[in-house]
Amino acid sequence: MLNEIQKRILEQVADMAKIPEGAVNIRSDGQKEYRHNTKNIQITSKTDKEGIDIHIAPFTKDEEVHIPVIVTQSGFHDLVYNDFFIGEGAQVNIVAGCGISNCGDCDSEHDGIHTFHVGKNAKVTYTEKHYGEGTGTGKRILNPQTILYLEEGASVTLETVQIKGVDDTKRYTKAEIGKDAEITIQEKLLTHGDQHAVSEMDVFLNGENAKTRVISRSVAQDTSSQIFYPRVEGNCACFGHVQCDAIIMGNAKVRAIPEITCNHVDASLIHEAAIGRIAGEQITKLMTLGLTAEEAEEEILKGFLR
Amino acid sequence: MLELRNISVTVPAENGDADILKNISLTLEDKKFVVVTGPNGGGKTTLAKVIMGLLTPSAGQIFYNGQDITALSIAQRAKLGISYGFQQPPRFKGMKVSDLLRIAAGRFLTHEEACSYLTKVGLCARDYLDRDVDTSLSGGEVKRIEIATVLAKNADLMIYDEPEAGIDLWSFARLTETFQELHDQQQKTILIISHQERIIRLADEIILVANGQVQERGPVEKIYPMILNDTVAGCNRLEVEGKC
Numbered sequence: 001m002l003n004e005i006q007k008r009i010l011e012q013v014a015d016m017a018k019i020p021e022g023a024v025n026i027r028s029d030g031q032k033e034y035r036h037n038t039k040n041i042q043i044t045s046k047t048d049k050e051g052i053d054i055h056i057a058p059f060t061k062d063e064e065v066h067i068p069v070i071v072t073q074s075g076f077h078d079l080v081y082n083d084f085f086i087g088e089g090a091q092v093n094i095v096a097g098c099g100i101s102n103c104g105d106c107d108s109e110h111d112g113i114h115t116f117h118v119g120k121n122a123k124v125t126y127t128e129k130h131y132g133e134g135t136g137t138g139k140r141i142l143n144p145q146t147i148l149y150l151e152e153g154a155s156v157t158l159e160t161v162q163i164k165g166v167d168d169t170k171r172y173t174k175a176e177i178g179k180d181a182e183i184t185i186q187e188k189l190l191t192h193g194d195q196h197a198v199s200e201m202d203v204f205l206n207g208e209n210a211k212t213r214v215i216s217r218s219v220a221q222d223t224s225s226q227i228f229y230p231r232v233e234g235n236c237a238c239f240g241h242v243q244c245d246a247i248i249m250g251n252a253k254v255r256a257i258p259e260i261t262c263n264h265v266d267a268s269l270i271h272e273a274a275i276g277r278i279a280g281e282q283i284t285k286l287m288t289l290g291l292t293a294e295e296a297e298e299e300i301l302k303g304f305l306r
Numbered sequence: 307m308l309e310l311r312n313i314s315v316t317v318p319a320e321n322g323d324a325d326i327l328k329n330i331s332l333t334l335e336d337k338k339f340v341v342v343t344g345p346n347g348g349g350k351t352t353l354a355k356v357i358m359g360l361l362t363p364s365a366g367q368i369f370y371n372g373q374d375i376t377a378l379s380i381a382q383r384a385k386l387g388i389s390y391g392f393q394q395p396p397r398f399k400g401m402k403v404s405d406l407l408r409i410a411a412g413r414f415l416t417h418e419e420a421c422s423y424l425t426k427v428g429l430c431a432r433d434y435l436d437r438d439v440d441t442s443l444s445g446g447e448v449k450r451i452e453i454a455t456v457l458a459k460n461a462d463l464m465i466y467d468e469p470e471a472g473i474d475l476w477s478f479a480r481l482t483e484t485f486q487e488l489h490d491q492q493q494k495t496i497l498i499i500s501h502q503e504r505i506i507r508l509a510d511e512i513i514l515v516a517n518g519q520v521q522e523r524g525p526v527e528k529i530y531p532m533i534l535n536d537t538v539a540g541c542n543r544l545e546v547e548g549k550c
Contacts, residue, residue: 217400245399281396288358288392289410289459290384299409303401 006033009070009099012131022064025052027080029073041065041092051081051113058087058119065094069112074104074138079111088119088151097129100140100166109141116146118181121153128158132165139167146173150181152207159186162197163305171199177238179207187216188305191224191252201230205238205267214242219301220252231259234267242271247278247304308334308357308463308495313366315352315518326352327363328518336462339489339496341509343533348516350499351393354465357497358390359383370463389461393468393499395452397440403451404435410458423454426487428480445472453481464488466498470505482508506530 006028019034023041026034030050037043040060044053054065071078086092098110118124132140148156162169175183183203191197203212212232220226232240244256258271278300286296315327327349334340342350355361357368359380367376375383398406407420421431427450437443439451449472456464469485470478482504488496489508498505506512512529514522522529 279396282398284360284380285392285396286409287380288360288384288390289406289455290381290412291409292381299405300398300401303405304399306400 005072005101006070009072009101009131009133010068012097012099012129012133020064020066022066023054024066025054026066026068026070027078028070029076030078030080033070038063040090043067046081046083049081050079051083054082054084056084056086056090056092058089060087060090060092063092065092067094067096069096069098069110071098071100071108071110074108074134074136075106077107077109077111080113082112082114084114084116084118086116086118086122086124089121090119091123092125094124094126095128096126097131098142098144099131099133100142101132101134103134104136104138106136107139107141109139109143111143111145113145114147116148116156118148118150118154118156120151122151123155125157126159128160130160130162130166130169132167134165140165141168142166143170145171148173148175148183150175150177150183150210152179152181154178154181156183157186158183159188161188161305163188163190164192166197167193167195169195169197169199171197173199173201173203175203175212177203177205177207177210177212180209181207182211184213185215187214187218189216189218189226190221190301190305191219191226192221193224194222195224197225198227199229203230203232203240205232205234205240206236208236208238210236210238212240214240216242216244216246216256217304218244218246218254219249219305220246220254221249223251225253226255228254228256228273229259230271231261232269232271233261233263234269235263237264237266238268240267240269242269242273244271244273244275245304246275247301248275249277307336307369307371309369310353310357311367311369313353313356313363313368315349315356315361316364325518327356329366330518330520331366332513332520332523334463334495334497336495337492339485339508339510340498340513341506341511342497342499342513342515343501343506344515344521349518350515351467353515354390354467354497354499357463358388358465360390384459384461387462389456389459389464391453391456391464391466391469393471395448397443397448399438399440401439402435403437403439403454406439406451406455407435407458410455411460415458420458423458424451426457426480426484427451427454428477429454446474446477449473450477450481453484457484461494463495463497466496466500468499468501470500470502478502478504503530 024036025043040057042055242258246254256273260269283296313330316323424431
């Protein structure tokens with residue numbers, strides 16, 4: 001049975017008010033808390049290290065996989081390997097997420113390493129939410145790695161969201177994209193206080209007509225700092241677009257270093273990066289609609305990170 | 307009723323201070339449809355911004371329904387019932403058209419309500435409600451959404467700064483119908499800065515602002531022929547009289 005803290009965190013990272021339909025694996029403080037398999041989706045524990053294998057049968061249609069992780073013990077360091085094997089033509093929606101509730105004085109950390117083998121013409125959406133809470137002085141640390149291999153015609157939408165409470169994060173995403181395959185990576189991040197976030201990304205467009213869109217939206221408040229380093233490499237006729245937008249507030253610092261490499265004459269890669277404060281004219285416009293400056297700021301940030 | 311008393315706006319310029327508005331006093335009666343027109347750089351937008359609180363006057367006072375609002379913020383004036391449609395509205399990454407309409411109305415709008423505001427500015431609601439108000443929209447589209455937000459706010463005093471600017475002929479025709487409806491309903495006070503004859507002809511009253519002052523004021527039938535007469539071949543009366 002889940003306790004109240006676990007339930008609250010599940011709501012934050014997985015919008016789970018109750019155990020959802022589909023395949024489910026809930027991990028809490030390094031232990032399997034709950035698991036449910038379906039006919040097409042089998043989750044098994046690894047025998048050589050911490051983590052699970054998730055096998056999704058070919059041509060599975062419109063099924064969901066939920067694999068949230070909860071850390072509630074102060075000082076707990078969790079390192080877990082989750083490997084997804086998605087069969088040809090499968091269509092699945094995968095929701096992961098990690099919530100840390102640290103009310104103690106020791107640092108709590110979860111390092112999730114997710115590897116996706118996406119079969120031919122499979123279509124996957126993967127959503128990962130990170131959330132931290134707790135009144136203790138111990139840090140809440142999350143260092144996720146997401147590694148993806150897309151076979152011919154595969155399509156992945158990867159959405160990562162880290163909105164509040166995570167003191168330190170170092171994220172790494174790597175994707176190798178095959179022929180006619182495409183990946184959209186949407187990253188949303190808000191740091192506050194003296195939090196620090198680093199996001200590195202490598203996308204290799206290796207197959208003819210491979211495509212990627214990388215969209216990063218972040219807000220850095222107070223004295224927090226962020227570094228983005230998205231790199232896209234085109235090794236054939238392919239298309240890639242990297243867009244990093246950051247809103248900077250208070251005494252925060254943001255570095256964005258997008259890098260594109262074309263190793264083929266028909267590789268078409270674009271990058272855009274913009275960092276700046278909220279435009280005064282945006283706040284003024286919303287004030288003419290009756291909002292205070294603070295309310296206007298809140299609405300602008302809410303939309304920006306939607 | 308809106309009353310401006312001895313409003314002046316002076317800004318620093320290369321050769322000393324420049325007087326943008328010079329001791330303007332005027333009143334706007336409730337539920338009148340008033341068009342402010344005049345040559346570029348004459349002070350029309352400054353006048354409108356001073357009323358909304360986007361600019362602070364160097365001197366003078368503004369009263370709205372008997373209350374001195376000179377020191378009030380933009381938001382406070384908005385809450386009292388003043389709204390403003392920008393000539394060049396900003397764009398918002400991530401904010402949707404439906405978000406802006408919700409904020410303007412101050413409540414969640416039904417799909418039908420939100421659609422009706424977009425229809426009034428010649429936009430097909432189905433195509434636009436879920437669109438981001440960002441650079442994916444053309445200038446004319448953003449402008450029409452701006453006007454829709456003012457309609458959604460439904461304030462007692464609506465100020466529009468050149469609503470026709472950047473809008474295509476077809477959409478402008480629809481927009482004119484909307485202003486005609488506002489005029490016919492006679493429920494709101496409308497102050498429009500415009501150079502368009504079709505809007506000017508809707509007015510109960512025209513205020514001609516030039517050189518930082520109200521030069522003329524009166525009904526359309528009196529003022530508009532005067533303006534037309536004075537702008538023949540680009541030589542207007544102000545120049546003839548040596549006022550520019």
